[in-house]
Amino acid sequence: xxxxxxxxxxxxxxxxxxxWHPAEQMLYWVDIPAQQLRRCNVFTGAVESWAMPMEPGCIxxxxxxxxxxxxxxxxxxxxSWGGELAxxxxxxxxxxxxxxxxxxxxxLGRLWAGSMYEPRDARKAELYSIDCRPDNGDGGRPLVQLKxxxxxxxxxxxxxxxxxxxxxxxxxxxxxxxxxWEAASNVMRNHRVFxxxxxxxxxxxxxxxxxxxxxxxxxVDSLGNYWCAMFEGGRLLKFSxxxxxxxxxxxxxxxxxxxxxxxxxxxxxxxxTASYNRSPAELAKYPQxxxxxxTRVDVPGLPVNFFID
Numbered sequence: 078x079x080x081x082x083x084x085x086x087x088x089x090x091x092x093x094x095x096x097w098h099p100a101e102q103m104l105y106w107v108d109i110p111a112q113q114l115r116r117c118n119v120f121t122g123a124v125e126s127w128a129m130p131m132e133p134g135c136i137x138x139x140x141x142x143x144x145x146x147x148x149x150x151x152x153x154x155x156x157s158w159g160g161e162l163a164x165x166x167x168x169x170x171x172x173x174x175x176x177x178x179x180x181x182x183x184x185l186g187r188l189w190a191g192s193m194y195e196p197r198d199a200r201k202a203e204l205y206s207i208d209c210r211p212d213n214g215d216g217g218r219p220l221v222q223l224k225x226x227x228x229x230x231x232x233x234x235x236x237x238x239x240x241x242x243x244x245x246x247x248x249x250x251x252x253x254x255x256x257x258w259e260a261a262s263n264v265m266r267n268h269r270v271f272x273x274x275x276x277x278x279x280x281x282x283x284x285x286x287x288x289x290x291x292x293x294x295x296x297v298d299s300l301g302n303y304w305c306a307m308f309e310g311g312r313l314l315k316f317s318x319x320x321x322x323x324x325x326x327x328x329x330x331x332x333x334x335x336x337x338x339x340x341x342x343x344x345x346x347x348x349x350t351a352s353y354n355r356s357p358a359e360l361a362k363y364p365q366x367x368x369x370x371x372t373r374v375d376v377p378g379l380p381v382n383f384f385i386d
Contacts, residue, residue, distance in 0.1 A: 081329055081370040084347055085117050087124050088367025092349030093294065094135040094179070095369070096381040097339025104339060105144075106369070107133040109178075110353050114146070116158070117369075119339075127159055134177035135190055140383040147177035147190040152207055152219075154386065165386075166207055166219045168192075175201065179232045179294055179335070184240040185260050186210055186385030189224070191231020197249055202228040204245055206263060209386035217386070224265060225254070233295040233305060237318065238379060244271060244303060246292040251276050253292050253305065271303070271320055283309070283331065283359045294335025298376045299343075306333035306348060311363075313348065330366045331359055338378020346374045 084104070095106040098116075105116045114127040114136060131149040139145050143156040151167040168177075170192060180190030187208040194201040204225040211217040225245055233246030233253055243258040243265060253272040256265040274292060281288045290310015297303055301318040311331040315324040330350035339345045352360060352367030360366055 081372050083365060083368050084119055084371035085115075085124060085369035086122075086365075088352050088365070089115070089349065089369075090353035090367065091334065091351045092367065092369060093334050094133075094181070095335055095337040095347050095349050096136070096138065096181070097337060097343070097345075097347070098138055099380060102341075104347060104369070105136060105138070106349055107136055109133060114144070119371075125158070130162070132176055134193070135180035137180070137182040137188055137384045138381060140186065140385045145182070145188050145384040145386075147180050147188070149176040151177075152188060152190065165209060166221055168205075178202075178230060179234055181234055182382040182384040183260070184236055184382050185263075186383060187263070188384050189234055191225075191228070191234060191245070193230045197229050200227045200229055200247075202226070202231045202247070204228075204231055204234070208263070209384070211386075222263065224263075232293050235295045235297045235303060236382075237297060237301050238299055239301075242301075242318070244295060244297075246295065246305070248291050248293055248308065251291050253295075253303075272305075272316065274307075277309075283356055284362065293333065294349075296336045296338060296378055298338065298374075298378045300376050302376070304336045304346070306335050308332050308334060308351070328370060330363045330368070330370070331355070332366065337381075338374075343377035343380060344374050345371050346378070347371050 089108040091109045112129045117124045134147045146153045152165045153162045178193035191204040208220040213220045228247035230248040232248045235244045240260045246253040251274040255271040257267040290307030293306040293308040295305045303316045313326045332351040334349045336348045
């Protein structure tokens with residue numbers, strides 16, 4: 078693997094949910110606490126920002142144009158960049174303590190979005206699928222299903238190349254789950270633990286050895302390998318579909334948040350990172366925290382899935 082390059086030098090507070098738009102040749106992502114959607118022409122370096130009324134947890138491109146966006150209180154649709162936000166689904170969770178976090182569209186065009194319980198002292202995070210396809214069996218009205226729960230922070234959502242395996246992680250508990258998934262019926266079965274990673278040692282602080290981070294956002298490549306950002310670990314982990322650790326790749330930021338594959342050949346790996354609430358000592362050691370990094374990889378990733386409505 079080549080050295081990391083700075084793909085976007087303008088730092089985010091908490092960059093998340095990156096995807097490569099193949100038609101536009103643009104990299105999209107969100108900055109959650111800044112309440113911004115962002116996109117970049119990586120060839121010119123030009124970055125555009127779009128202010129949101131609440132924190133955006135995740136975004137996905139829509140087949141009909143524009144974006145679908147999970148904000149704190151629900152799912153919204155914008156037909157174009159900077160366009161009007163139309164709410165698709167409002168959720169009943171307490172927005173004072175819970176917001177949407179990691180998510181993306183599945184291979185058949187449903188949006189999946191997981192929540193985050195901000196006090197982090199109870200397992201109240203959940204994972205939903207939101208099906209707005211015209212043939213969803215409900216006349217195209219949003220069909221919302223609770224798919225998983227009993228987590229603190231939903232993260233790591235991804236599907237295998239054959240669309241038969243689903244991954245989902247709970248970041249504070251250092252666990253990555255997996256299920257067999259039937260795409261057409263949207264049924265998850267045979268839950269098992271894909272990885273149980275070591276927890277943070279008591280008393281650990283930034284700069285000390287002995288902690289490899291916790292699983293944040295993820296992406297899957299065309300061979301089915303699962304690439305996971307390790308927040309506070311300063312690295313990506315690459316696991317085979319069987320769970321074997323294939324690679325550990327250091328990053329120039331301690332808090333990577335999510336990888337995605339892009340470029341015409343899907344062999345450019347992009348990684349968002351965080352600078353929000355990080356210590357002055359950490360930011361001095363990792364001055365490019367919050368930037369988006371890129372490198373070239375041998376195995377291409379999977380193209381982004383588009384939301385269908």
